[in-house]
Amino acid sequence: MPDTLLFAMEATLNGLTAGVMYALVALGFVLIFKASGIFNFAQGVMALFAALTLVGLQSGQIPFSHLINAAFGTRVHHFGWNMPTFLAIPATVLVMIGLAVLVERFILKHLVNQEPIILFMATIGLAYFLEGVGDIMWGAEVKALDVGLPKGMSDTVDTLTYNWFGYGFYIDRLELWAAGIAAILVASLTVFSQYTKQGRALRAVADDHQAALSVGISLRFIWVLTWSIAGIVALVAGIMWGSKSGVQFSLSLIALKALPVLILGGFTSIPGAIVGGLIIGVGEKLFDFFMSPIIGGATENWFAYMLALVFLLFRPQGLFGERIIERV
Amino acid sequence: MKMTRLAATLAATMIAAGPALADTLHFPNLSYRTGPFAAGGIAFADGYADYFTLINERDGGIGGVPIRYSECETAYNTERGVECYQSIRNDSPLVLQPLSTGITYQLIPRTMEDGIPMHTMGYGRTSALNGEVFNWTFNYPANYWDGASVIINYLLSENDNSLEGKKIALLYHNSAYGREPIPTLTTLSERYGFELVTIGVDSPGQEQGSQWLQIRRERPDYVVMWGWGVMNPTAIQEAANIRFPMENFIGVWWSGSQQDVRPVGAAAHGYKALAMHGTGTDYPIYEDLRRYVIEPGKFAGTGDEVGSVLYSRGMYAAMLAVEAAKKAQEIHGVAVITPAMMRDGMANLEITEELMAELGLPDFGPAFSVSCQNHGGSGAAMIQQWDANANEWNLITDWIEPDRELIMQMAMEDSLSFATENNMTPACLN
Numbered sequence: 001m002p003d004t005l006l007f008a009m010e011a012t013l014n015g016l017t018a019g020v021m022y023a024l025v026a027l028g029f030v031l032i033f034k035a036s037g038i039f040n041f042a043q044g045v046m047a048l049f050a051a052l053t054l055v056g057l058q059s060g061q062i063p064f065s066h067l068i069n070a071a072f073g074t075r076v077h078h079f080g081w082n083m084p085t086f087l088a089i090p091a092t093v094l095v096m097i098g099l100a101v102l103v104e105r106f107i108l109k110h111l112v113n114q115e116p117i118i119l120f121m122a123t124i125g126l127a128y129f130l131e132g133v134g135d136i137m138w139g140a141e142v143k144a145l146d147v148g149l150p151k152g153m154s155d156t157v158d159t160l161t162y163n164w165f166g167y168g169f170y171i172d173r174l175e176l177w178a179a180g181i182a183a184i185l186v187a188s189l190t191v192f193s194q195y196t197k198q199g200r201a202l203r204a205v206a207d208d209h210q211a212a213l214s215v216g217i218s219l220r221f222i223w224v225l226t227w228s229i230a231g232i233v234a235l236v237a238g239i240m241w242g243s244k245s246g247v248q249f250s251l252s253l254i255a256l257k258a259l260p261v262l263i264l265g266g267f268t269s270i271p272g273a274i275v276g277g278l279i280i281g282v283g284e285k286l287f288d289f290f291m292s293p294i295i296g297g298a299t300e301n302w303f304a305y306m307l308a309l310v311f312l313l314f315r316p317q318g319l320f321g322e323r324i325i326e327r328v
Numbered sequence: 329m330k331m332t333r334l335a336a337t338l339a340a341t342m343i344a345a346g347p348a349l350a351d352t353l354h355f356p357n358l359s360y361r362t363g364p365f366a367a368g369g370i371a372f373a374d375g376y377a378d379y380f381t382l383i384n385e386r387d388g389g390i391g392g393v394p395i396r397y398s399e400c401e402t403a404y405n406t407e408r409g410v411e412c413y414q415s416i417r418n419d420s421p422l423v424l425q426p427l428s429t430g431i432t433y434q435l436i437p438r439t440m441e442d443g444i445p446m447h448t449m450g451y452g453r454t455s456a457l458n459g460e461v462f463n464w465t466f467n468y469p470a471n472y473w474d475g476a477s478v479i480i481n482y483l484l485s486e487n488d489n490s491l492e493g494k495k496i497a498l499l500y501h502n503s504a505y506g507r508e509p510i511p512t513l514t515t516l517s518e519r520y521g522f523e524l525v526t527i528g529v530d531s532p533g534q535e536q537g538s539q540w541l542q543i544r545r546e547r548p549d550y551v552v553m554w555g556w557g558v559m560n561p562t563a564i565q566e567a568a569n570i571r572f573p574m575e576n577f578i579g580v581w582w583s584g585s586q587q588d589v590r591p592v593g594a595a596a597h598g599y600k601a602l603a604m605h606g607t608g609t610d611y612p613i614y615e616d617l618r619r620y621v622i623e624p625g626k627f628a629g630t631g632d633e634v635g636s637v638l639y640s641r642g643m644y645a646a647m648l649a650v651e652a653a654k655k656a657q658e659i660h661g662v663a664v665i666t667p668a669m670m671r672d673g674m675a676n677l678e679i680t681e682e683l684m685a686e687l688g689l690p691d692f693g694p695a696f697s698v699s700c701q702n703h704g705g706s707g708a709a710m711i712q713q714w715d716a717n718a719n720e721w722n723l724i725t726d727w728i729e730p731d732r733e734l735i736m737q738m739a740m741e742d743s744l745s746f747a748t749e750n751n752m753t754p755a756c757l758n
Contacts, residue, residue: 007545011538018537066630073625077632139630140366142561144591152569152595170544172537172569241534245562246591250364250532257535288538297542298502298528300535 003167010169011289012282013157017175019281020182024240026258026265026273027185028233033267034206035226036108038119042127044255046096046231049130051238051247052138053095055145057088063137085147089235096231097224099130104224112219131252140249145242149177178240185236186270189229198225206268256301260308266321275319280304351664352396353389355380355649356421358412358431361629363403364532365557367587368638370629372427373399375642377628378621382613383650385620390653391663406430413438422670423447423649429505432465437750439464445671449645450475450581450604454508454735455742457704459675460754462743466674468648468705469696470604470730472554473738475580476509477730478602478709479552480516482578485728491522497548499539499555499563502528506554509580511738513552516731533559540566553579560588561596568595575600581709584721585637589714597716600724602709605644606692607721609635613643613688637721644693651687652677671757675700694727700756704739707732 025047032040040046056063060079069075083091107122150173157176158168193199204212205222213219238247241254257280265276284303291299311318357376360369380397389395398419400412409431413424417438424439424446426432432452439446446465448456454473456465470478483491498513500506510526517524525546527539533555540563543551551572553563560583567577575598579588584601614635621627622634633639656665656673665673678697684690696705708727715722747754 011541014537014541135362140361140370142367142587142591144593146593153571170541170570245534245558245565248367248558250534250558253364253532254534285538292538292542296526296528297539298530300538301530
């Protein structure tokens with residue numbers, strides 16, 4: 001088999017796993033947009049905040065310690081104990097649920113029936129606020145995140161492909177795990193929305209707010225529920241991306257990777273987020289493989305948007321998005 | 329009535345504050361404690377601020393004149409950096425630390441016009457080392473081209489003085505900063521017969537899958553990195569993932585701090601980077617810092633960056649600023665100096681080994697002197713290697729000199745073309 005084909009196959013495989021990482025971020029956007037029509041600009045910062053909280057809890061860091069020290073002249077930083085990962089993750093989930101309650105109480109409740117752009121602007125404010133709070137709460141230094149997920153080259157894939165093609169493919173074990181976790185996450189969300197009372201209520205609100213209200217579904221509860229689930233998805237994305245490159249403030253920029261995925265897959269479709277992620281992942285890796293030698297690399301950031309733009313021309317609602325029909 | 333009283337109080341405060349502000353030496357810092365690159369910016373800013381605090385607390389300022397230190401937050405954003413400059417340019421800033429190559433490029437023409445000196449230590453426009461064109465910009469003790477040359481000289485020493493047939497990949501931040509070493513490395517590749525492969529990474533750099541697949545395919549003998557922020561730990565992690573030998577992976581000095589290796593953990597063991605100064609707290613100056621700054625709680629930030637690589641760099645930059653101010657006071661015979669006088673101090677700065685020892689920083693930085701023709705110092709740097717087990721950087725070489733003849737030649741070409749574009753006649757100011 002020619003080398004170029006083998007390399008292209010390897011790039012495709014890596015594109016698929018990278019696409020899952022993008023889809024993890026995009027899922028949070030979809031959940032909130034589907035249930036409330038809000039494009040949550042703060043989703044990336046929520047992933048950062050969740051990862052910061054997880055690391056902070058794991059390492060026994062005292063929240064707001066810098067502020068406490070500055071105000072009271074103390075020098076406290078750590079509780080003196082480390083929290084095991086299996087406790088730190090549920091504790092972080094509770095924090096994210098608490099955040100969802102606060103978002104509903106202090107932002108969404110006051111903006112009922114407002115234009116989508118107003119709600120969008122509110123989430124921009126939330127993003128900046130949360131970034132600042134995360135900084136004051138846990139500090140701005142780079143933190144290593146280790147939840148026990150394996151990293152590095154998969155020997156199994158390397159050996160298998162070497163036996164088949166005479167060239168061992170590289171694939172990061174962390175990204176393979178991410179693919180598995182994303183599959184579990186999507187399956188759990190599907191089961192939740194199809195087979196639980198709350199899930200059905202959530203779908204009812206997503207379909208028609210007014211009709212859902214008229215049958216006694218509490219919009220406020222649904223919002224808290226949606227933002228809580230989005231917070232948990234943000235935590236998963238934060239863990240995967242934080243394990244890759246450490247937890248630091250540029251983690252919030254992963255949201256930028258989700259936008260072309262959403263344009264491609266549609267803002268209202270969970271399968272769309274997954275498929276969109278995969279298309280973007282494979283597309284950018286193959287484009288980089290074939291075009292980098294000609295145009296000098298660094299194509300990943302802009303190529304995803306270019307691909308999304310092409311899709312916009314032909315299918316503005318995305319691959320799986322709801323078709324917009326307006327009668328005049 | 330209330331308004332009248334308020335106005336009177338304000339006027340009185342301003343009159344009272346006026347002479348106090350005039351009798352200080354203003355050292356501003358265009359810092360970034362927020363944004364995606366905050367982790368590096370905080371450490372530098374803390375070191376920069378703490379040294380000035382030490383001089384105020386221990387020596388009562390410079391030549392008896394207290395230092396006034398200020399920070400303006402840029403978030404490592406060029407537009408905000410320019411806004412910061414506009415806000416401080418009339419407040420007698422003695423020397424600017426733009427802390428970003430992008431901001432530096434924007435401020436070079438402005439500072440030339442306003443007569444405000446700028447110090448871009450280990451970053452910025454490399455050809456600013458020609459002081460006949462860039463009268464107000466200084467980039468001592470080393471610049472990017474020096475860094476690239478030092479890395480190649482180090483690799484030559486590791487390979488019996490021959491890089492013939494070797495392949496070196498440059499993994500660079502796709503920005504003005506990251507692209508700086510490309511001309512030098514291209515010239516050096518022609519001179520020494522190695523193949524140079526350049527691989528760009530878009531900012532911020534937390535997605536490098538394609539780049540490392542390319543490195544795996546290309547099989548370079550060495551990877552040289554010009555990264556910043558999250559790009560650094562991501563690259564080191566990816567190198568470990570593809571099992572690239574860590575001892576053949578060398579970063580510039582902006583890719584060689586604790587923030588770059590700690591998130592990777594044990595896998596970062598053996599990674600190398602340039603060092604333009606010493607690091608750690610094993611220098612006599614730390615006794616004074618503890619006594620006058622840290623223990624009384626007068627430190628900047630949270631105090632947990634003390635001794636780190638970037639804290640040391642900030643402290644070193646402040647030390648060079650203070651020594652230049654002393655030189656300016658000596659040249660002009662006055663204690664309260666102006667930015668123009670400060671420029672003279674910088675242009676005549678001489679750092680000797682004896683002076684470094686006297687300041688409590690023996691062997692911390694290279695000895696060098698500044699002249700109109702050379703605003704860039706010696707350009708020497710060392711190589712440090714990360715020991716993940718001991719959680720520390722170890723210096724593994726002595727000072728390595730760059731190929732200054734080549735760099736001066738390239739700097740002359742670049743600076744003279746800048747002069748031509750701007751209708752300038754190169755000349756020394758003093």
